[in-house]
Amino acid sequence: MGNHEELFNNLHQEMKRGTLVLAVLAQLDKPQYGYSLMSILEEKGLQIDQNTLYPLLRRLEKQGMLESIWDVEGSRPRRYYKISSLGISVRHDLISEWKSLNKVIGNLIGGNQND
């Protein structure tokens, strides 16, 4: 029989991983660098590891959903990310999908939420 904590952690990670893209896209209307985005997400209750966030930002940029610019004016160069027009349209669809999924899951677990 599987260990409850280990099973839960794995499933929780898996569930969370699926929501990260939407969470990131939702916070990048204004340009943010990695650490500032991580702080915003944490403030709003989403803990994300830097080794998950930074590669994810690069991947989203590669897929055209984010744009990035290097700010070299400060003492250290910093990469700022901002959502692109493609990202905005994908985010729109993802939000609709999220709401619909939320409703479905709510219906499925509705009566037993405290179990």
Place this chain on the structure above:
Amino acid sequence: MIKNYLYTVGKYLPTSQRDDILKDLEANIYELLEEAHGDREYSQEEVEDVLYKMGNPKKVAESYLERPRYLIGPQYIDMYLLVIKVALLGISIGILVVSIIKFIVDGDILQSLLSLVGGIWNAGLVMVGIVTIIFSLVEHYGEKDNLPFDQADEKWSLESLESPPEDVDKIKISDLVFESIFILAFLAFINHGLPLPIIYENQSFVLLNHEVLSPYLLWINLALGSSLLLNVYLLMRRSWSILTRLLSIALDMVGIAIFSVLALTPDLWDFSRIPGVTQEELTGIETGVGLGLKIGLAAIIVITLIEVFNHIRALFRKR
């Protein structure tokens, strides 16, 4: 310290992306330092603290890789391991036989053991290297699985599904493995000294004329090596195709040709080396061995022709 960290991460990154990722990573490290301690020079301890927070360099590098890197992927790894096992077993058998014969001839157990271990080590290394190169080339340039199991963005259609081979085209893996072990053992045997001694009145004599045989060795190696490559390919494909059947027929024909030349070459054996043999006895031995070789040749031709016939029948059925 930061340079060392970046260098170590870079070792696990592909060259094409290394500089770009490391530039990002360096900026991330300084972001963390700045957020924790402000914009200033940082102490060794502060840097170390942030680097530990970043994590194991290998893990960090892996998190940036979009897909795992490997020389031989999941599609071929089981077959690769099977081929390596077959190759090592075949080579070991061949060299073991040579070493036993050497021991019988020389009676020097240490020399025979050294020959056994050294031979298996050398031939094994070469074989593992060759097999690894072949499989990595197939992995790199070969046909990939059509179905994208782990890449949700790639489309697939029902047309991309592979149909299982018809019964007539199915390959028995055990037959191929057995044949490959035999070929490898034979290759190891002929390339590892080929002593073939005859023991007569407690004395051993090598009756094979190496000078006559050596020009054929290259062709024997090429033919058997090609058969091995074909077997490895068939193990990977797991079914016959028109091309592999035609290749197999061609290799069977080459095999018959080489064996015929060897069996019908009168100078291949030199029985006059047997001490005290009279001319009459020599003629008798030569006639007997010649007849034996011809019977052996006839048997091999019959067996091979049956195999060729089966291939041709299968080709016609397919048409």
